[in-house]
Amino acid sequence: MNMKALLRGASLFVGLVLFAVGGHANAQVGNIRVQCPGDNDGNATIDTIDPLHPNAKCMHLAAGDGFINMADGKLLYTFGFSDWTGTPADDVPALGLLSSNFPAPTIMLDEGDEFYLTVTNVGMAMRPDLFDPHSVHFHGFPQAAPVFDGMPEGSFGINMMASLTYYYNLVEPGTYMFHCHVEATEHMQMGMLGNLYVRPIQNRRPNGTVLGTHVHSNPDWNANRWQDDPLVGDKYVYDDGDGSTRYDVEVPIQLTAMDGEFHDLHLAIQPLPFAYMLDNYPMLNGRGYPDTINPAVLMNTADDPKPSQKVNSIIRAQPGQTILLRISSLSVTNYYTLATAGLPMKVVGLNARHYRGPTGKNLYYDTHSVTLGGGESVDVLIDTTGIPAGTYPLYTTNLNFLNNDTQDLGGLMTEIVIAP
Amino acid sequence: MIRRILIASILVGLFVPAYAGIDGLTGTTFHFTAKQDFITTPDGGSITIWGYANANVVGSRAQYPGPTLIVNEGDTVTITLDSEPTFAVPVSLVFPGQSKVTATGGTPGALTNEAGANGASSVTYSFVASSPGTYMYHSGTRPDLQAEMGLLGAIIVRPSLGANYAYDDAGTRFDQEYLFLLTDVDPTFHDLIEFGEMASIDTSKFYPVYWFINGRAAPDTMAPANSPFLPTQPYNALPRMHPGEKLLMRVIGAGRDLHPFHHHGNHAQIIARDGRLLSSAPGAGPDLAHAVFTIQSVPGETVDALFEWTGKGLGWDIYGHAPGDPLQPNEYAGDHGKAFPVVMPELQNLAIGPHWNGSPFLGTFGDLPPGTGNLNLNAGYYHMWHSHNEKEIVNFDLFPGGMMTMLIIEPAGVPIP
Numbered sequence: 001m002n003m004k005a006l007l008r009g010a011s012l013f014v015g016l017v018l019f020a021v022g023g024h025a026n027a028q029v030g031n032i033r034v035q036c037p038g039d040n041d042g043n044a045t046i047d048t049i050d051p052l053h054p055n056a057k058c059m060h061l062a063a064g065d066g067f068i069n070m071a072d073g074k075l076l077y078t079f080g081f082s083d084w085t086g087t088p089a090d091d092v093p094a095l096g097l098l099s100s101n102f103p104a105p106t107i108m109l110d111e112g113d114e115f116y117l118t119v120t121n122v123g124m125a126m127r128p129d130l131f132d133p134h135s136v137h138f139h140g141f142p143q144a145a146p147v148f149d150g151m152p153e154g155s156f157g158i159n160m161m162a163s164l165t166y167y168y169n170l171v172e173p174g175t176y177m178f179h180c181h182v183e184a185t186e187h188m189q190m191g192m193l194g195n196l197y198v199r200p201i202q203n204r205r206p207n208g209t210v211l212g213t214h215v216h217s218n219p220d221w222n223a224n225r226w227q228d229d230p231l232v233g234d235k236y237v238y239d240d241g242d243g244s245t246r247y248d249v250e251v252p253i254q255l256t257a258m259d260g261e262f263h264d265l266h267l268a269i270q271p272l273p274f275a276y277m278l279d280n281y282p283m284l285n286g287r288g289y290p291d292t293i294n295p296a297v298l299m300n301t302a303d304d305p306k307p308s309q310k311v312n313s314i315i316r317a318q319p320g321q322t323i324l325l326r327i328s329s330l331s332v333t334n335y336y337t338l339a340t341a342g343l344p345m346k347v348v349g350l351n352a353r354h355y356r357g358p359t360g361k362n363l364y365y366d367t368h369s370v371t372l373g374g375g376e377s378v379d380v381l382i383d384t385t386g387i388p389a390g391t392y393p394l395y396t397t398n399l400n401f402l403n404n405d406t407q408d409l410g411g412l413m414t415e416i417v418i419a420p
Numbered sequence: 421m422i423r424r425i426l427i428a429s430i431l432v433g434l435f436v437p438a439y440a441g442i443d444g445l446t447g448t449t450f451h452f453t454a455k456q457d458f459i460t461t462p463d464g465g466s467i468t469i470w471g472y473a474n475a476n477v478v479g480s481r482a483q484y485p486g487p488t489l490i491v492n493e494g495d496t497v498t499i500t501l502d503s504e505p506t507f508a509v510p511v512s513l514v515f516p517g518q519s520k521v522t523a524t525g526g527t528p529g530a531l532t533n534e535a536g537a538n539g540a541s542s543v544t545y546s547f548v549a550s551s552p553g554t555y556m557y558h559s560g561t562r563p564d565l566q567a568e569m570g571l572l573g574a575i576i577v578r579p580s581l582g583a584n585y586a587y588d589d590a591g592t593r594f595d596q597e598y599l600f601l602l603t604d605v606d607p608t609f610h611d612l613i614e615f616g617e618m619a620s621i622d623t624s625k626f627y628p629v630y631w632f633i634n635g636r637a638a639p640d641t642m643a644p645a646n647s648p649f650l651p652t653q654p655y656n657a658l659p660r661m662h663p664g665e666k667l668l669m670r671v672i673g674a675g676r677d678l679h680p681f682h683h684h685g686n687h688a689q690i691i692a693r694d695g696r697l698l699s700s701a702p703g704a705g706p707d708l709a710h711a712v713f714t715i716q717s718v719p720g721e722t723v724d725a726l727f728e729w730t731g732k733g734l735g736w737d738i739y740g741h742a743p744g745d746p747l748q749p750n751e752y753a754g755d756h757g758k759a760f761p762v763v764m765p766e767l768q769n770l771a772i773g774p775h776w777n778g779s780p781f782l783g784t785f786g787d788l789p790p791g792t793g794n795l796n797l798n799a800g801y802y803h804m805w806h807s808h809n810e811k812e813i814v815n816f817d818l819f820p821g822g823m824m825t826m827l828i829i830e831p832a833g834v835p836i837p
Contacts, residue, residue, distance in 0.1 A: 169735030373680030375808025
């Protein structure tokens with residue numbers, strides 16, 4: 001069946017579902033609940049700072065389904081998250097339906113934050129036969145307790161038409177990732193994956209703080225930390241104490257891949273092939289090359305009201321700047337090696353920890369490639385000092401994944417542009 | 421696909437945590453007989469295997485993996501190998517990471533001396549276990565097929581410093597230790613062996629659809645060790661610990677693929693690879709250790725990592741204490757008495773997992789709908805430890821399964837054998 005025709009059919013179908021949901025909306029509305037200190041109207045934005053939680057940060061994600069476009073034009077049915085922070089909670093079930101993003105909205109946090117993440121399960125419009133719960137697993141969160149870990153065998157998932165608020169007290173900076181952990185093989189293959197990282201408190205040290213041989217710059221320093229933008233002044237990957245993880249430009253890069261046939265079978269309500277899962281669409285941040293370098297939001301149709309692929313992977317820096325790549329992998333099937341050509345890599349962090357031994361010995365190493373399996377992350381600095389201006393590839397050296405299914409020169413590749 | 425969770429929950433419901441620690445054979449002199457047998461998978465399948473049986477016990481069957489050998493630093497380890505009369509191929513043993521291995525008897529083969537087919541001859545291998553650590557052994561005879569068929573196992577060499585240390589360094593002390601020997605299986609090869617079609621096997625076509633920890637696929641990983649319904653898969657993998665303890669993970673990449681072994685709950689400190697402490701100089705201790713949340717397990721490599729957990733810094737009291745209550749052992753005092761930060765959804769809005777205790781608090785049961793949460797006996801915290809190439813946590817087409825188990829953080833006072 002032509003997938004675009006199917007999508008058009010889907011919008012009619014969604015209308016029917018909305019009607020059905022609306023039929024007993026009154027009985028359900030109390031289950032859509034945002035919890036956010038200082039938010040007076042349930043839209044997950046802070047209206048007045050709660051003195052008990054001055055460092056609170058809030059977000060409201062809907063978990064549901066949607067469609068994405070591959071670089072060769074193939075439309076894939078997906079599960080995923082969409083960001084409704086700022087929207088009244090009661091509107092989210094209707095708005096969040098059939099609007100999932102891939103990758104999921106990026107979660108950017110700062111050490112010292114209290115993060116209140118509300119997840120509302122809006123249901124799967126295209127699979128009304130399913131009653132799957134969803135969850136968020138903050139992958140790598142230290143000292144985790146099951147209640148906020150999102151691993152449903154040891155805790156629970158949230159049912160359709162209800163909300164759950166996760167709470168994370170952020171004490172360890174680094175590059176993490178997040179995904180739904182319900183029926184993980186299926187829901188992750190279907191696309192419930194996103195970037196998540198935590199910036200260090202060192203960014204908010206007072207201007208002039210001496211860090212070893214480095215003097216910290218923070219012109220907008222303020223004792224009220226919510227008035228100190230962590231991105232103004234010097235930025236670091238970790239609380240290194242010596243400025244050795246300072247960078248100028250940061251880009252999260254998430255490696256994922258999808259099996260087109262698995263998604264087609266899902267949409268057709270057929271048994272799912274786990275053993276014979278074979279990913280034929282390798283992607284960076286939810287797109288295969290050349291979509292990775294397209295600055296635009298990708299649309300499924302010309303008038304797509306809810307575009308789903310919002311994250312590109314363009315990396316730009318001026319000569320002499322240091323680039324931080326926050327690389328994570330949420331592949332469900334493969335290890336990938338990601339490499340630069342013509343640019344040096346320095347690994348300074350691994351799995352959301354400063355790459356430093358217990359006695360303080362730096363374990364940094366220089367390379368031009370890093371290898372990641374699913375659920376691994378690495379922090380790479382690229383110092384462009386002395387590098388000629390130009391465009392350099394960041395690509396997988398598993399060369400068989402440089403494709404979008406049968407389309408050549410695609411897949412796991414993007415470009416690093418060094419220009420004044 | 422929620423019914424799959426329900427089915428799996430029923431299966432898991434049969435098992436109650438029973439035994440912890442690393443099972444294996446101790447001593448210095450061992451005798452293996454290679455035999456053909458079969459293992460079972462939780463989806464109801466059975467797979468023909470070749471395995472090493474402990475010939476020192478009469479009537480022992482082949483086992484997957486072979487017996488874990490637990491020896492002491494400095495021991496002279498001797499292993500005699502032969503095969504059962506119906507075992508139609510030569511077989512052998514190699515010991516990656518051990519030096520000066522001698523092999524006497526049998527017939528010279530490509531890598532080492534081989535015991536003749538059908539029990540025609542035996543070989544005696546010997547080496548001095550000179551370096552403590554985690555190692556493996558496997559067949560050196562057509563290893564592309566024989567190791568995959570099950571002819572492999574683990575060796576643990578305990579240091580002189582003491583049984584509760586991984587290496588001869590005070591920084592390697594542990595309270596609990598567990599083995600995670602990771603393997604992958606393509607049942608096509610095993611079926612062809614069963615049908616007498618060994619000549620048709622093309623190991624370059626390896627396509628695994630079953631994944632194992634210590635020879636079992638989940639949820640059998642959580643069943644008791646030496647379970648009577650898994651007679652050829654004696655080892656389980658069910659790590660348990662108390663808050664504040666150090667748990668040593670011994671991870672062996674014994675299969676053909678890399679496996680990213682993700683341990684929920686906390687980071688672990690990798691202190692050694694391939695039986696060598698990550699140390700910059702003799703006496704410096706594990707100063708090159710580093711923390712990970714996923715152990716990149718590479719074929720043939722062993723990794724030792726220390727995992728600790730107290731709940732430090734969560735920002736709420738994991739025991740649900742009031743401010744004036746006494747501290748639990750190893751409780752993080754900075755969060756003592758801090759209130760739970762959110763309101764939980766109503767029970768009818770939650771899809772409850774089989775290991776949920778009904779409450780956010782360690783050691784406290786809460787309200788649960790009938791028939792749920794029944795696998796958590798002590799109101800412990802359950803964290804999944806699994807391959808994060810998530811395709812590998814299925815049994816063929818059935819989720820969940822495969823290379824997966826649970827860590828149980830038990831409240832203080834719960835006995836862990």
